[in-house]
Amino acid sequence: MTASRSGNVKIWNGDFSRLVSEVSVNQSIRSCDVNIANTEISILATDGTLSVLDLETSSFKVVMRSH
Numbered sequence: 001m002t003a004s005r006s007g008n009v010k011i012w013n014g015d016f017s018r019l020v021s022e023v024s025v026n027q028s029i030r031s032c033d034v035n036i037a038n039t040e041i042s043i044l045a046t047d048g049t050l051s052v053l054d055l056e057t058s059s060f061k062v063v064m065r066s067h
Contacts, residue, residue, distance in 0.1 A: 001032065001034055001041065003029040003031075003032045003043070004029060005028045005029065005046075006028070007024055007025045007026050007027050007028060007029060007045075008022060008023070008024050008025075008029075009022070009023045009024075009025065009029070009032060009041060009043065009053065010022050011023075011041075011055075023053060023060070025043055025045065025051065025060070027045035027046070027047060027049060028045060028046040028047075029043055029044070029045060029046070030044045030045060030046045031043075031044040032044065038055070039054065039055050039056050040052055040053065040054050040055060041053040041055065042063075047066060048064075048065070048066025049062060049064070049065050049066060050062070050063045050064040051063060
């Protein structure tokens with residue numbers, strides 16, 4: 001998995017030779033991490049918004065917003 005300041009999260013296969021999926025979160029990304037089961041990606045935007053991308057259901061939800 002890779003993420004960028006332009007707001008794109010890219011999910012690659014195990015050896016990074018093939019792009020599996022790409023998601024745009026429309027925010028600059030500060031950090032991201034995948035859970036141990038490889039089913040969810042948490043994304044921290046530079047504005048402090050924390051979101052979770054569920055890879056099994058392809059759903060995206062905002063967990064916390066910072067002010």
